[in-house]
Amino acid sequence: xxxxxxxxxxxxxxxxxxxxxxxxxxxxxxxxxxxxxxxxxxxxxxxxxxxxxxxxxxxxxxxxxxxxxxxxxxxxxxxxxxxxxxxxxxxxxxxxxxxxxxxxxxxxxxxxxxxxxxxxxxxxxxxxxxxxxxxxxxxxxxxxxxxxxxxxxxxxxxxxxxxxxxxxxxxxxxxxxxxxxxxxxxxxxxxxxxxxxxxxxxxxxxxxxxxxxxxxxxxxxxxxxxxxxxxxxxxxxxxxxxxxxxxxxxxxxxxxxxxxxxxxxxxxxxxxxxxxxxxxxxxxxxxxxxxxxxxxxxxxxxxxxxxxxxxxxxxxxxxxxxxxxxxxxxxxxxxxxxxxxxxxxxxxxxxxxxxxxxxxxxxxxxxxxxxxxxxxxxxxxxxxxxxxxxxxxxxxxxxxxxxxxxxxxxxxxxxxxxxxxxxxxxxxxxxxxxxxxxxxxxxxxxxxxxxxxxxxxxxxxxxxxxxxxxxxxxxxxxxxxxxxxxxxxxxxxxxxxxxxxxxxxxxxxxxxxxxxxxxxxxxxxxxxxxxxxxxxxxxxxxxxxxxxxx
Amino acid sequence: xxxxxxxxxxxxxxxxxxxxxxxxxxxxxxxxxxxxxxxxxxxxxxxxxxxxxxxxxxxxxxxxxxxxxxxxxxxxxxxxxxxxxxxxxxxxxxxxxxxxxxxxxxxxxxxxxxxxxxxxxxxxxxxxxxxxxxxxxxxxxxxxxxxxxxxxxxxxxxxxxxxxxxxxxxxxxxxxxxxxxxxxxxxxxxxxxxxxxxxxxxxxxxxxxxxxxxxxxxxxxxxxxxxxxxxxxxxxxxxxxxxxxxxxxxxxxxxxxxxxxxxxxxxxxxxxxxxxxxxxxxxxxxxxxxxxxxxxxxxxxxxxxxxxxxxxxxxxxxxxxxxxxxxxxxxxxxxxxxxxxxxx
Ligand code: HEM
Ligand SMILES: [Cu+2]
Ligand SMILES: [Cu+2]
Numbered sequence: 001x002x003x004x005x006x007x008x009x010x011x012x013x014x015x016x017x018x019x020x021x022x023x024x025x026x027x028x029x030x031x032x033x034x035x036x037x038x039x040x041x042x043x044x045x046x047x048x049x050x051x052x053x054x055x056x057x058x059x060x061x062x063x064x065x066x067x068x069x070x071x072x073x074x075x076x077x078x079x080x081x082x083x084x085x086x087x088x089x090x091x092x093x094x095x096x097x098x099x100x101x102x103x104x105x106x107x108x109x110x111x112x113x114x115x116x117x118x119x120x121x122x123x124x125x126x127x128x129x130x131x132x133x134x135x136x137x138x139x140x141x142x143x144x145x146x147x148x149x150x151x152x153x154x155x156x157x158x159x160x161x162x163x164x165x166x167x168x169x170x171x172x173x174x175x176x177x178x179x180x181x182x183x184x185x186x187x188x189x190x191x192x193x194x195x196x197x198x199x200x201x202x203x204x205x206x207x208x209x210x211x212x213x214x215x216x217x218x219x220x221x222x223x224x225x226x227x228x229x230x231x232x233x234x235x236x237x238x239x240x241x242x243x244x245x246x247x248x249x250x251x252x253x254x255x256x257x258x259x260x261x262x263x264x265x266x267x268x269x270x271x272x273x274x275x276x277x278x279x280x281x282x283x284x285x286x287x288x289x290x291x292x293x294x295x296x297x298x299x300x301x302x303x304x305x306x307x308x309x310x311x312x313x314x315x316x317x318x319x320x321x322x323x324x325x326x327x328x329x330x331x332x333x334x335x336x337x338x339x340x341x342x343x344x345x346x347x348x349x350x351x352x353x354x355x356x357x358x359x360x361x362x363x364x365x366x367x368x369x370x371x372x373x374x375x376x377x378x379x380x381x382x383x384x385x386x387x388x389x390x391x392x393x394x395x396x397x398x399x400x401x402x403x404x405x406x407x408x409x410x411x412x413x414x415x416x417x418x419x420x421x422x423x424x425x426x427x428x429x430x431x432x433x434x435x436x437x438x439x440x441x442x443x444x445x446x447x448x449x450x451x452x453x454x455x456x457x458x459x460x461x462x463x464x465x466x467x468x469x470x471x472x473x474x475x476x477x478x479x480x481x482x483x484x485x486x487x488x489x490x491x492x493x494x495x496x497x498x499x500x501x502x503x504x505x506x507x508x509x510x511x512x513x514x515x516x517x518x519x520x521x522x523x524x525x526x527x528x529x530x531x532x533x534x535x536x537x538x539x540x541x542x543x544x545x546x547x548x549x550x
Numbered sequence: 551x552x553x554x555x556x557x558x559x560x561x562x563x564x565x566x567x568x569x570x571x572x573x574x575x576x577x578x579x580x581x582x583x584x585x586x587x588x589x590x591x592x593x594x595x596x597x598x599x600x601x602x603x604x605x606x607x608x609x610x611x612x613x614x615x616x617x618x619x620x621x622x623x624x625x626x627x628x629x630x631x632x633x634x635x636x637x638x639x640x641x642x643x644x645x646x647x648x649x650x651x652x653x654x655x656x657x658x659x660x661x662x663x664x665x666x667x668x669x670x671x672x673x674x675x676x677x678x679x680x681x682x683x684x685x686x687x688x689x690x691x692x693x694x695x696x697x698x699x700x701x702x703x704x705x706x707x708x709x710x711x712x713x714x715x716x717x718x719x720x721x722x723x724x725x726x727x728x729x730x731x732x733x734x735x736x737x738x739x740x741x742x743x744x745x746x747x748x749x750x751x752x753x754x755x756x757x758x759x760x761x762x763x764x765x766x767x768x769x770x771x772x773x774x775x776x777x778x779x780x781x782x783x784x785x786x787x788x789x790x791x792x793x794x795x796x797x798x799x800x801x802x803x804x805x806x807x808x809x810x811x812x813x814x815x816x817x818x819x820x821x822x823x824x825x826x827x828x829x830x831x832x833x834x835x836x837x838x839x840x841x842x843x844x845x846x847x848x849x850x851x852x853x854x855x856x857x858x859x860x861x862x863x864x865x866x867x868x869x870x871x872x873x874x875x876x877x878x879x880x881x882x883x884x885x886x887x888x889x890x891x892x893x894x
Pocket of ligand 3: 727728730766803808
């Protein structure tokens with residue numbers, strides 16, 4: 001990675017007025033094929049759904065402030081957590097990670113002018129708003145109530161219309177995700193500038209290769225499960241329906257064959273983002289580029305053979321429980337390699353505690369807790385006790401909120417100056433971080449104890465002895481809700497009134513920083529040439545000069 | 551002051567870390583009472599994992615906080631840090647250590663799973679693998695099918711612990727999960743109850759089935775949980791060693807009142823248990839249990855999907871252990887929703 005020369009100052013070559021590089025606001029509401037427009041469309045749309053999902057979460061927490069089901073009807077309560085999870089997963093984290101960041105960043109990072117299939121890209125995006133509208137609209141008909149896992153036979157008995165809408169929205173979302181996966185894979189493999197070999201790619205691209213592979217292998221199985229479920233629901237077949245001779249556990253296998261990989265689809269892009277952000281703000285090269293790149297692939301492979309760890313208390317035989325325990329345990333190893341690599345990158349660096357770096361460190365801190373509880377859950381005897389309890393709720397929020405959502409904010413702050421062309425307010429960014437970090441831990445840490453002590457998940461009424469801890473969680477969730485205010489104000493205010501951002505405010509080395517902020521329509525006036533590795537911070541100046549000469 | 555060499559500092563930190571981790575791991579107090587030997591085994595595994603978890607947690611959070619303080623960029627320093635791109639021995643080290651840890655946890659879990667009875671051949675096999683072809687025909691008859699027909703089939707779940715494998719359990723109970731109640735039937739005495747009574751220090755075998763949707767029988771104090779699946783039988787075997795009343799909670803989402811699908815397990819001395827059995831058998835000739843039986847039969851034949859909750863719930867309020875206010879509220883809710891007038 002050291003065989004590099006200094007950069008041609010691309011930004012300086014471009015016309016100072018950016019005359020033809022500007023977007024009109026109307027473009028964002030059209031079927032536009034520019035990957036940057038699509039990236040921002042994804043981000044704004046998914047953030048909107050985050051607010052919707054968050055509102056539902058606050059409703060859930062308010063219901064749980066008391067042991068009795070006194071806020072909403074228990075059936076509506078089930079609809080609320082079903083929609084909360086579905087929206088958060090399929091309309092917030094997946095579109096924000098694989099839609100927004102991957103679309104916006106991949107072509108810029110590899111020196112391409114757009115994605116490989118720009119029209120397909122726009123189609124993929126425009127499948128999501130109808131899916132979201134259908135889901136939210138289904139509250140009018142009585143939404144799905146069987147949880148985001150939608151196990152039959154329950155999901156076949158809770159109301160046809162809502163369940164059918166749920167299935168079709170997910171099929172739309174899944175298709176959109178597959179189209180995205182094809183596009184990312186092709187773009188990364190085929191459209192890099194000629195000077196960029198695989199091992200000179202920014203690590204975010206490696207993460208997206210791993211993510212896309214998972215999407216392409218696993219999502220079709222989800223589609224299969226959902227289509228069969230819809231036949232059972234609407235046509236009276238009995239694939240999964242025991243009254244007709246079907247087998248409900250088969251659905252669980254098919255569902256988790258997708259949905260365990262899905263948790264990595266939801267976190268690998270953020271592993272990529274963290275690998276970009278930590279070196280830049282620590283002013284040090286990434287520690288162990290190869291290990292971090294290859295561990296993404298290892299996670300992606302192992303992620304395909306661990307699904308039945310969600311079924312340890314289901315109708316599963318002992319050998320299967322043991323096999324999936326061991327594979328699940330092993331996945332902690334490549335995950336650990338990454339975490340230690342990031343820690344070693346920070347060690348001895350010159351760290352700026354700005355908003356993206358704070359969120360990245362918050363990511364590390366919370367994700368590790370989720371990883372540790374994940375390993376504990378993999379131990380079958382222990383999982384039999386805590387499966388389907390609040391312990392699992394705590395685990396999944398430590399990885400999905402502490403991991404993915406912290407990752408999203410890391411990315412938003414880090415690339416905000418690039419995408420918007422203005423600086424965000426550092427002060428309010430830090431306030432946002434502190435409120436989010438505290439609110440998050442107050443909300444979710446006590447849930448571990450609740451689960452261990454005996455509180456099942458997905459219940460609207462619980463034993464009075466659990467009330468105190470539940471109230472702590474509820475107050476934490478209110479703090480989390482308020483924490484979005486400084487973020488929203490900051491992001492919106494600075495969008496129009498922020499200080500103009502330079503092209504490369506972080507002195508970074510990857511290509512997206514070598515063009516104007518925001519980048520012009522086709523990204524680069526002159527395509528950039530690879531002259532340094534993506535993370536060559538502190539590599540001697542002379543070394544660079546020496547290579548220019550050769 | 552003479553400075554202390556780095557290696558000694560590291561050693562002291564390492565010892566401290568180990569002590570703190572072990573102390574917290576083995577004194578975490580996070581689990582409820584353990585009411586069986588198997589539960590004690592699970593707790594031993596949990597404590598060991600907590601000790602490891604505490605150590606890892608402290609190391610990682612420690613490095614993050616230490617870096618944030620010690621390696622903070624000084625104002626005005628715009629230079630880069632040292633260009634360290636990796637260190638292969640170090641990377642091998644932090645690949646090997648976690649690998650060893652998870653391997654150890656796997657082996658330990660394997661052992662404990664065996665102690666609990668996970669490998670009992672009568673529970674360890676996949677019933678569907680064994681009854682392959684006939685599977686769907688059999689499942690088709692399931693809803694009305696009585697437990698006798700399924701006896702002798704292997705069921706997945708937790709079986710007998712190694713010492714009592716191959717032997718019959720002292721107490722057999724057939725458990726039916728239905729929205730939103732647990733029904734316990736003692737085949738030898740034909741007692742049917744809404745609460746699970748078991749004698750202390752005797753091996754109990756639960757044979758589980760579900761009537762409508764999937765439920766999961768969870769007894770936190772035994773650290774045991776098993777899904778009940780329509781069209782399939784599952785089992786749990788355990789020996790409780792502490793007299794007491796413990797909650798049984800449904801742990802698999804089964805509908806609106808999933809959270810109220812709660813009852814008790816009463817572990818009592820053999821004498822008290824016998825007294826209870828006698829008290830239950832007696833009224834069988836008269837009315838009580840007969841009514842109970844017919845109610846049970848009618849409940850089991852109902853299709854909850856087509857029926858307002860309270861209708862089939864009402865006769866069972868007591869057995870289910872649902873608080874009466876809850877039931878009243880439930881009925882009110884339903885009335886408001888369906889505009890049905892319920893004369894009770
Ligand atoms: C070291 C890595 C991890 C391990 C060993 C692990 C292990 C597990 C296990 C064994 C379960 C099943 C618990 C149960 O239901 O009884 C589980 C649940 C879950 N995990 Fe992880 N996990 C890891 C990382 C992640 C990551 C990275 C994510 C997402 C970003 C994630 C998201 C989830 C979710 C959403 C569930 C709950 C699913 C549900 O039942 O609704 N996990 N994890
Ligand atoms: Cu999983
Ligand atoms: Cu239930």
